[in-house]
Amino acid sequence: MISTVIDQPNAEAVADSRIRGDEMHSLLRRLYPICRSITGDGVRDTLRILAERIPLRIHEVPSGTPVFDWTVPPEWSIRGATVVGPAGKVILDFADSTLHVMGYSEPIDARVPLDVLRAHLHSIESQPDLIPYRTSFYRRTWGLCASHRLVESLEPGEYDVRIDSSLFDGSLTYGELRLPGDTSEEILISTHVCHPSLANDNLSGIVVVAALAEELRRRRRRLSYRFVFVPSTIGALTWLSRNVDALRGFSSGLVIAGVGDAGGHTYKRSRDGGRMDRTVIHALQTSGRSHAVVDFVPWGYDERQYNSPGIGLPVGLLSRTPHGTYPEYHTSADDPDFVQPSSLEDTLALCRTIIDTLDGDRTYVNRSPMGEPQLGRRGLYALLGGTGDIATAELASLWVLNLSDGEHSLFDIAERAGLPFAVISAAADALESAELLSPAASPSSTVTAGVTHGSQA
Numbered sequence: 001m002i003s004t005v006i007d008q009p010n011a012e013a014v015a016d017s018r019i020r021g022d023e024m025h026s027l028l029r030r031l032y033p034i035c036r037s038i039t040g041d042g043v044r045d046t047l048r049i050l051a052e053r054i055p056l057r058i059h060e061v062p063s064g065t066p067v068f069d070w071t072v073p074p075e076w077s078i079r080g081a082t083v084v085g086p087a088g089k090v091i092l093d094f095a096d097s098t099l100h101v102m103g104y105s106e107p108i109d110a111r112v113p114l115d116v117l118r119a120h121l122h123s124i125e126s127q128p129d130l131i132p133y134r135t136s137f138y139r140r141t142w143g144l145c146a147s148h149r150l151v152e153s154l155e156p157g158e159y160d161v162r163i164d165s166s167l168f169d170g171s172l173t174y175g176e177l178r179l180p181g182d183t184s185e186e187i188l189i190s191t192h193v194c195h196p197s198l199a200n201d202n203l204s205g206i207v208v209v210a211a212l213a214e215e216l217r218r219r220r221r222r223l224s225y226r227f228v229f230v231p232s233t234i235g236a237l238t239w240l241s242r243n244v245d246a247l248r249g250f251s252s253g254l255v256i257a258g259v260g261d262a263g264g265h266t267y268k269r270s271r272d273g274g275r276m277d278r279t280v281i282h283a284l285q286t287s288g289r290s291h292a293v294v295d296f297v298p299w300g301y302d303e304r305q306y307n308s309p310g311i312g313l314p315v316g317l318l319s320r321t322p323h324g325t326y327p328e329y330h331t332s333a334d335d336p337d338f339v340q341p342s343s344l345e346d347t348l349a350l351c352r353t354i355i356d357t358l359d360g361d362r363t364y365v366n367r368s369p370m371g372e373p374q375l376g377r378r379g380l381y382a383l384l385g386g387t388g389d390i391a392t393a394e395l396a397s398l399w400v401l402n403l404s405d406g407e408h409s410l411f412d413i414a415e416r417a418g419l420p421f422a423v424i425s426a427a428a429d430a431l432e433s434a435e436l437l438s439p440a441a442s443p444s445s446t447v448t449a450g451v452t453h454g455s456q457a
Contacts, residue, residue: 070234
């Protein structure tokens with residue numbers, strides 16, 4: 001007798017999920033103190049820690065290298081910063097928060113009056129106790145960030161300002177891991193690694209992507225996967241410029257960022273649509289998770305680079321509460337306590353479902369297409385055992401039989417039926433074992449997006 005079992009979470013699986021969430025959160029806490037920017041040792045240190053878990057290839061691209069319409073900027077290094085008040089007391093110290101120094105700040109070692117200091121101090125009046133995150137990547141200046149309450153408390157007088165930083169011809173650093181599969185078709189998974197001590201934006205993305213890569217490299221893969229850890233904008237552009245010839249092998253991709261808060265998932269569609277959009281949206285709709293789907297706009301994270309007209313790679317964005325819409329965003333309140341281990345694990349579980357769907361899709365032909373085959377004598381009807389929903393399993397079997405015509409893939413069937421892909425896939429396995437299905441002669445064409453990628457260099 002052949003049985004189809006619909007898996008349900010059990011106590012052991014729930015415990016494993018909690019352990020995985022705690023592991024990712026522990027890694028997040030380890031990475032949190034590092035001062036990252038679009039270049040520099042902060043990115044290198046972060047990638048080296050990730051390389052303890054996954055075999056990352058770390059690339060260095062020299063300053064001054066052209067990348068499409070951009071140029072790799074000088075490398076920025078920051079060693080420390082202090083502001084000493086008129087009474088000789090240290091009122092601001094980079095050692096207390098990496099957010100205190102504006103990203104890419106030029107060095108300064110000078111005594112300045114309060115009005116000059118204020119002109120270079122950034123704070124948030126509406127959030128007086130928080131330190132903002134500010135940068136000046138492409139305009140040379142110096143700056144510091146502090147709580148508005150501290151700024152308002154400053155007394156007239158002379159302040160000793162010291163920012164021990166440097167800008168020099170160095171390189172931009174990014175990490176990459178390619179996991180080859182049985183086919184050459186590739187899926188891109190991207191996250192940004194350029195923010196300093198901000199936990200949700202985007203250490204949450206970094207630890208989830210690293211965990212996904214760690215799990216995926218231990219299993220057999222039908223598709224190939226490319227994981228990239230890049231500084232935002234300039235890093236994605238740099239990776240693209242160095243991989244133009246390989247882009248035709250990619251069918252779709254996913255940017256993962258801001259996935260550690262308590263909000264429901266948000267999926268931002270790619271510009272032109274495609275398989276990744278369909279897969280993520282179906283996974284969300286059939287999971288029971290609270291979620292939102294929004295249309296593409298050319299603003300946000302690196303999905304806008306991958307979807308640019310000369311590249312045309314359909315890449316969506318998976319996040320939770322959209323960036324810029326929660327009060328902790330780009331402030332010192334985005335700390336490890338703001339990120340929930342359960343949110344990290346839930347996002348990782350969703351990513352597993354997405355990968356399982358992409359990697360497990362296949363197309364069959366019904367070997368008994370003249371009416372409905374007799375399932376009862378094959379142990380496939382009303383004998384579907386296990387702890388799952390028997391009626392759902394039976395319905396899945398009927399959907400698979402009805403649409404297995406060599407043209408519809410299992411994902412097409414799951415989408416049409418409104419059932420989780422795992423349920424449809426399990427039904428197909430049982431039907432194939434019962435010799436009611438045969439693999440189609442050629443793989444389904446629905447997996448490949450068929451996008452024409454740009455060839456600019």
